[in-house]
Amino acid sequence: MEPFRRLSAPALALPLANVDTDQLIPARFMKAPRSAGYGGFLLHDLRVDADGAPVPGFPLNHPQATEARTLVARRNFGAGSSREAAVYALVDFGFRCVVAPSFGDIFAANAVNNGLLPATVPEADLEAILALMGEAPTTMDVDLESGTLAVSGRTFPFSVPETWRAKLLNGWDDIGLAQQHAAAIAAFARDRQRAHPWVIPAMSGPAAVPPQAQIPRPSPTQS
Structure with a gap:
């Protein structure tokens, strides 16, 4: 697994709370093999309407959305079932970091084991970050070593459990951690x-x- 230390890349705002794992990847798409790539299934039922047409204005439908490597969302991101495929969908789409005030516990653990940083920020800071971001992806610098992220000239601290931080910095999953x-x-x-x-x-x-x-x-x- 690729170590995560610093990430300077576009970030995409998804100003929604309680985005659960069934929204991140609806269960019907989990029949596909992982080798097929799950990125196209990410938030499918929010991205397209009943006729399969892209929903206007939905963040992941922005022309530059595929360039984003950080997703910024509101509280309780990744709640719901324990499906690891929700993390696969985010990673396969291209995300390396999700910023939110809180995460589903199992989702966050799955994220770390797949090299995806669940960066927790206070709710007030999250709202300030969203206010600094536009509809288009905005450059964000995420520094896991210092535990800070910077956007539009402002810097905010984020937290991640120390064991998870060590795993991400070194590119370890649970087996890699045990091997130490x-x-x-x-x-x-x-x-x-x-x-x-x-x-x-x-x-x-x-x-x-x-x-x-x-x-x-x-x-x-x-x-």
């Missing part, structure tokens, strides 16, 4: 097997304890 503790995990496995050998099942094949972690079992007492 590989030595401690291996040491725990060895100590566990030494202290409680009877709880370690005898196995063969891929699930077996690797040789470097194996400790000889005590021989049974002969009568």
Whole structure:
């Protein structure tokens, strides 16, 4: 996964609250394979009308919307079901960051694991940011290292949990984060097997304890 440190790119305003995951990608589109790309499904039912025509004035229908890399929305972004496809749709459209006063918890965790920064700002700051942005994408500088974003000459702080910040800065998903503790995990496995050998099942094949972690079992007492 590509590390996220700084992003200087157009930002798009989506001044809506409670945008849920079913709006981000309606369930019927999740039948498509990820390899097909989910960007075209993003906010589909808000972008087009019942006849399939683009809704005039909807932000993602702006001619320059595909250049945007940051999306700015109101509170409770990504609420609803846990579908990770909602994050896929944002990432496949081209977004690397979403700025909002609050996020759905599962959505935010999924976002981090896919390299998408959920930047939380106070509601008053969010409204000030929206006021500085026009209908067209506006250049925004997002600096994860300093925890700030800048738009139209003003700078605002944002927050992200420290573990998520580390994952994004280093390009780690959950597996990558766990791998940073590989030595401690291996040491725990060895100590566990030494202290409680009877709880370690005898196995063969891929699930077996690797040789470097194996400790000889005590021989049974002969009568």
